[in-house]
Amino acid sequence: MNHYTTERPSPSVPVLTAALLLACACALLAIVPVSGRGAESIQQPHAEKVLVAACGLETYGGSIRPREWSPGCAGGSLLVRGLRWPSYGQSRAVGKGTGLFNNCRPSCADATIRRYPTQLTMTRVRRCQTDEGAYLFFTRATVRVRYPRGNPFGKRPGWRTDGTYRAASC
Template identity: 30%
Template sequence: MQRHKLRTAVTLCAAAALAAVAPASTSAGASSPTPDPDPVLVDCFFDPQVRPDDFILACGDGNNRLVDLRWSSWGPAVAEARGVDLVNDCRPYCAVGKFHAYPVTVKLDRPEPWEKDPDQDHYTRMRLVYTDDKPAQADKEETFKLWD
């Protein structure tokens, strides 16, 4: 009789352990909704980024990049950050130019389906607002269309 109680106890424990890790079944035709992921920021290598610390704006030569990005929000419609825009002055030419740092706020918006992964939205517009000095060739506010 002891052996039967022990075997029953072991069987019940095993069944409970399996039930704890097994996914809950759903009835036929019903599916659990999964929330759409927030949009991504597509980088120069066409990789999706979420809340990146840095981001290259000049993909061809790297002479303009955002660094030290601190994201205050990242949502389905808008993402916002503060950081620094590092811009090469390219004087007398870019290979020997100096990088200058400009504090900036960054706003991403206008999410659309990403060509590489249509189930994933990506931000299509970036707005930079220089909060102090700005590059000589830039306006106080600059808006860029982002690549797909």
């Protein structure tokens, strides 16, 4: 008896049934909510996502869980980089990253940039009209910074609310 053959045996009914069940299971996994990272977009299939406006203006567009955020996108503006979003919901989002702060000494162009741990909390959801249509945006950003001892800004060390910004103009 030859155990090595080039002929493929025809699949039996149980093999075809198992293959069909496996294909159905894979299709169900694609549409059924799962828990864990990255599953948020399918846990609420009918909920419209809330956007974070670029540069504090919804006319510049928006994104979900951006990696960077600035209230003004100008040379002297605060910039938060490396944002991670442990919480991102329909009414509130919390991002953590590194804030780049400019003390503008001797001038804003020639100053030393300081980097401090920063928390960004986005709230106050409003529907804003853009060139592409109406979208939900977070319109308020509260920035908390962990200042070190002896920082050039004269802030007490520890976590401090650095400011509340208009995050979208609508």
